[in-house]
Amino acid sequence: MLSELLVKRKIYESQNHELISLMIDDFIKREILPLHSEWEKNAVVSREIWKLTGAQGLLCIDVPEKYGGVGFDFTFSALFIEKLATYGITGPGFSLHSDIVANYIVNYGSESQKYKYLPEMAKGTMIGAIAMTEPDCGSDLSNITTTAVDHGSHYIVHGEKTFVTNGLLCDFAIVAVKTPNASQKDSITLLLIDTDTEGIQKGVPFKKLGMHAQDTCSLFFDNVKVPKTQILFGEGKGFQLMMNELSRERLTIAIASVGTAKGAIEETIAYTTTRKAFKKPIAGFQNTQFKLAECVSKLQIHQAFIDNCIELEKNGALSAESAAIAKYSASEMSTSIIDECLQLFGGYGYMWEYPISRRFADNRVSKIYGGTNEIMKILIAKKLLKGHI
Template sequence: MTILKREIFSDYHDMYRETARKFFEQEVVPYHAQWEKDGVAPRSVWKKAGEMGLLCVNLPEEYGAAGADRLASAILIEEQARLGLSGPGFSTHSDIVAPYVLNHGTEEQKQRWLPKMVSGDLIGAIVLTEPGAGSDLRSIRTNIREDGDSYILNGQKTFITNGQCADLMVVATKSGDASGTKELTLVVVEATMPGFSRGQNFHKIGMKAQDTCELFFDNVRIPKENILGEVGKGFPLLSKELAWERLQIAIGAVATSAAALDWTIEYTRERKAFGTPVSDFQNTRFRLAEVKTEIEIAQVFIDRCIVEAEEERLDPAVAAMAKYWCTELMGRVVDQCLQLHGGYGYIWEYPIARAYADARVHRIYGGSNEIMRELVARTL
């Protein structure tokens, strides 16, 4: 709970937050530990989210969605992060993949895919990273070549969120033997296409309920109607969507930081040392005061960014600032809060332990924080 009132949300948003919170508490929390063992959230939870109107919420109503704004998307990200639920990759599906189709697809593509993404019948993944190409898209080697009325896709991708359960994948590829990012093409691969296969789940440090794996494309025949935008014009499409993607990471980072603070306040009030609650020691109070202050500062900045994203004027450099600074903040916060839990902070059953493990990757994915600093430095 922030001290400063968050004035960007309306009464509608408050009701929507309550709906989202109940969904996560009732449909995800009781099962998340098992999903961590399984390494994937089941398709059934996606269907339930679709039935509750919690997928692709800001798509237009004509595709079966709520037609809500990006503030509603931010609420979903916050509520999922607040409970430490790393499993269902809802934001990747709803706020990254669906907007690519909405903003850059043909009407036929939108009608074919978006209603099923809203209902949870199709699960989406964004497929960019390769074993030798992370933040540097120039190094992508996956390629397509024209073959009659279709294209042939070959390549390998890695670290793909929703990799095991995705039905619909927006894949970044080079066109033929072209080099350089200007020749990138975005293609939509459907999981039923011959030649497509998945590797096994990665055994990760954290985010254990999130299915993350490699994907393989072996002479996959892609109909020309599955090209997103134009051949060779994919890089501007990626650039346009990346700012919102990076802000989503920052939103979740601040929400996780706030949750970690709440868990730690509660724990230190109950835990005693030398007969005194840990919360009464000056060291504890001062450390938590520092954490609280930084979270308040971050939340004000993030709320301003959310408004600018909703108004389609979020500067990519500002999104980079938000992504790098808020994920660095999260790392400091969860580390400090774990310390105040003592030995129990290292036990997986405690949410602070899972948050500590889950937090680390946020400084890497969505563009590493080193790349974020470079993007900011270019504006100097």
């Protein structure tokens, strides 16, 4: 019903996209959906699902084949991100692993780093994370306090990172550190740190409002010895690398926002056409019809813009400002749609066993991570008013 109303999308129109879309649907229904509730109770997914996903060729989709990836373009990664969100799957941190961590290594890693990490990441036998946020430092990454003291051939790293997606399961993390006595921005370096290194401790998974199956935790570094061969790209280059990669991260959030909004509408159509009130389906009331019409209109408009951004990212032309607009607007859109849909479920919408309730809780973070929506508006306004204020 909903698919018939939405405009056919050019970015997913090839035969390969259609075949992979069907394969993703089957894989999610067979291997992920039946286990997701159990993962929520455990606050972590199984390592087995990572290996199964890698075996399906769904990890590191746009990583070059010579490094173990599938070698497809970003539109295939976007398709998987959106599908997971449409089904309400938020436990496995596949996108952060494949679309953010792997992309840092592809773009800035040495050949030895690429061959060490990427093939194992593609197989799901090595799980990646990114550790930037600190307890006293959120969106302002220039003020991190985790230090890396120079000891000639290696650093000694000390500090704490928090809100680390894949934190409990990760085998390595890209860690933002600061070299003391250097200038503010040029002091930041990114290090690839294996989490079995002596001195690293993982915290317990956080009890979050939503995304209960996602293993988000803190990482603690106590005099951790890291060889300088683990520097990503170059000493003091970390801040610029983070700024370069944030656009892609923000686009993935926007893509997931489109998917979860679509899933919410589909679930609400199914519910309101079967649930009755006053002897007729809830969908028979004009208010329900108007609310659904409003929701699908918002979705269609955002889907068109996000598709354009996906095409730009595929061609390496997505600007920081466009990514900020996508992340800000799409996350606001999904939040609004899910709230409207939950209302149409009435009291059942507040019950955790109903997927719409999970979506409501899981989606709320989309306005926070990847840079808060307030930061997105600052970035947009700066570009808009450049040279005027």
